[in-house]
Amino acid sequence: MGEQLLGSPRPGHGRVFVLGNRHGEWSASWQDDYPDDEVGDAEPDAGVEDFEGTEEEVIRWARSRPAEEFFIFSPEAGDYIPLEPAQELPARRSTASVLKRPSRYAPIGLRGLTTTSDDQSPKGTPNRLGYSGGAVDRVGAAVPGAPASATPTS
Amino acid sequence: MRRALYAILLIALLSIRAALTAGTATAASSATARIAATGQYPGATASAVGQSQCAKPLAERSGNWLCMVDPVSARTTAEGYCKVQGCWYVYSEVASGYSATGYFGYGDTQLGEVQLHFEVELKGAQSRSKPVRFESSAAVVNLIFEGNRLLYTPRYPVGTPVGGAGNSHLAGDIPAGEPVQWTPNGYKAYYNKASEQSVWREWNWNMADYPGTWYFWAKSVKSVNVGKGIYHFGHDDDLGENPAGSGYSNG
Numbered sequence: 458m459g460e461q462l463l464g465s466p467r468p469g470h471g472r473v474f475v476l477g478n479r480h481g482e483w484s485a486s487w488q489d490d491y492p493d494d495e496v497g498d499a500e501p502d503a504g505v506e507d508f509e510g511t512e513e514e515v516i517r518w519a520r521s522r523p524a525e526e527f528f529i530f531s532p533e534a535g536d537y538i539p540l541e542p543a544q545e546l547p548a549r550r551s552t553a554s555v556l557k558r559p560s561r562y563a564p565i566g567l568r569g570l571t572t573t574s575d576d577q578s579p580k581g582t583p584n585r586l587g588y589s590g591g592a593v594d595r596v597g598a599a600v601p602g603a604p605a606s607a608t609p610t611s
Numbered sequence: 612m613r614r615a616l617y618a619i620l621l622i623a624l625l626s627i628r629a630a631l632t633a634g635t636a637t638a639a640s641s642a643t644a645r646i647a648a649t650g651q652y653p654g655a656t657a658s659a660v661g662q663s664q665c666a667k668p669l670a671e672r673s674g675n676w677l678c679m680v681d682p683v684s685a686r687t688t689a690e691g692y693c694k695v696q697g698c699w700y701v702y703s704e705v706a707s708g709y710s711a712t713g714y715f716g717y718g719d720t721q722l723g724e725v726q727l728h729f730e731v732e733l734k735g736a737q738s739r740s741k742p743v744r745f746e747s748s749a750a751v752v753n754l755i756f757e758g759n760r761l762l763y764t765p766r767y768p769v770g771t772p773v774g775g776a777g778n779s780h781l782a783g784d785i786p787a788g789e790p791v792q793w794t795p796n797g798y799k800a801y802y803n804k805a806s807e808q809s810v811w812r813e814w815n816w817n818m819a820d821y822p823g824t825w826y827f828w829a830k831s832v833k834s835v836n837v838g839k840g841i842y843h844f845g846h847d848d849d850l851g852e853n854p855a856g857s858g859y860s861n862g
Contacts, residue, residue, distance in 0.1 A: 461800055472735060479703075486734040486737045488735045490803065507737075528839075536704060
């Protein structure tokens, strides 16, 4: 039994998600679900491409993907919020790219968050994350800006 | 006389080597068969085997057994939600964890204590389990990590595996007291066609001089689809039915 059968995301489609976790690791995933009428038997029904690295590397990689939408996880919002393409890369140990946006719903497990749909928090609200790590390209494709130590993941 | 002694010594050495080789071959074939059977293990739906032994005093137990720490009633702590089978944690809307301690043995002999732990993070509809960790106070052989995504529906309150998402990792022979992880990057899976899901994890291993395979499995806290292909974890007690278990098989 091996890796899950997945294809590559299609340019112009799909969503990129960026996450900095509690262990100081940053990673991103570009996910594209193929239309049902374009998927044959025994063919992958989605394309996924992943990347790991420092915060700066991951955000740069995410923005360089030709995806349709971009998100980054905000601990303050308790949700993935839009990753603005026009902002400059954040300084190390800050996430100026994170906008404090309201959660569109009240997810289970949301703790102490009371944002509403008219929340107008300013841009550039820093979050608590500021991590670094090593670059990894899961599908083995060339990764702009990735250090030479990048290795495929299982 | 001396030649006869040398002959006896040589025969003895050859016999020991043959026995050791046979043992290795048996262990290797066992691991190969178990890898091939990944996804067919009872894990997600079966009740634990051998747990009847846990209620007995050590001296009265027979066969393989794997028991969790002394039973405690379900409780919620500042750190997480704990049951007999372990503790579940929610670190954020997109990160959760699970930890457990168990004792395994054969007959009236306790062979070791195991520490089990895994975490899951969610990026959209992708789950990544890292770290997936195992540590035993006794050396074990053929340690295998297994993983799968489970989906839940009213028909499947215990969860049912997502086709094609299963994977496994042969960690091999692990010395006593040495923590080991699913390397290099744990377990990943992508699935977005169910409103409720979890990640299933199993650890299984052999002991050099004992028959059978000890196994332990656990499911993560459930995650729910909140829109735009994004999944969030629920509370730390939001578990599917039969969220963890342990036992042994003869293979």
